[in-house]
Amino acid sequence: MRIGDLAERTGASVRSLRYYEKQGMLSSERSASGQRHYGEDAVSRVLLIRQFFSAGMNSKTIAALLPHIKDGERCPPEVLRQLTAELHRLDAQADELARARQTLDGMVKATQEAMRGA
Known part of the structure; x- marks a missing residue:
């Protein structure tokens, strides 16, 4: 193609x-x-x-x-270390995104509740 x-x-x-x-x-x-x-x-x-x-x-x-x-293919040890490091980095990034989402969700809910009460 x-x-x-x-x-x-x-x-x-x-x-x-x-x-x-x-x-x-x-x-x-x-x-x-x-x-x-x-x-x-x-x-x-x-x-x-x-x-x-x-x-x-x-x-x-x-x-x-x-x-x-x-x-199904095994990676050489140095590649496995690199893959593992990337997995750890992605896990940390996912945790940080989840915390940011939780904060934003709380802000949205608080703002919506305040708007309803006004």
């Missing part, structure tokens, strides 16, 4: 796809005219890359982890 098709199927911009390729997170074959062509597996890879970016991972970390992410 061409880069525009991949962008449409994944919601990633063409610019982002070029960036992913430049960073070694995605690969393509080039046609005789130089156009990028991607296999079907590129869709799931781009979706995973986008998921990792949304979780706050940086491109260097994503690029290092991607070659080791395969179902």
Whole structure:
């Protein structure tokens, strides 16, 4: 599939796809005219890359982890340490988001109650 098709199927911009390729997170074959062509597996890879970016991972970390992410396959110890560190970071981030949500919820409820009483 061409880069525009991949962008449409994944919601990633063409610019982002070029960036992913430049960073070694995605690969393509080039046609005789130089156009990028991607296999079907590129869709799931781009979706995973986008998921990792949304979780706050940086491109260097994503690029290092991607070659080791395969179902049922063991990771080398250094990759396992990196994955574990990312899990801890995400857990801490989720806890912080939950606390922020709880605070906002309390503010909304207090404001709504005050408005009802006025």
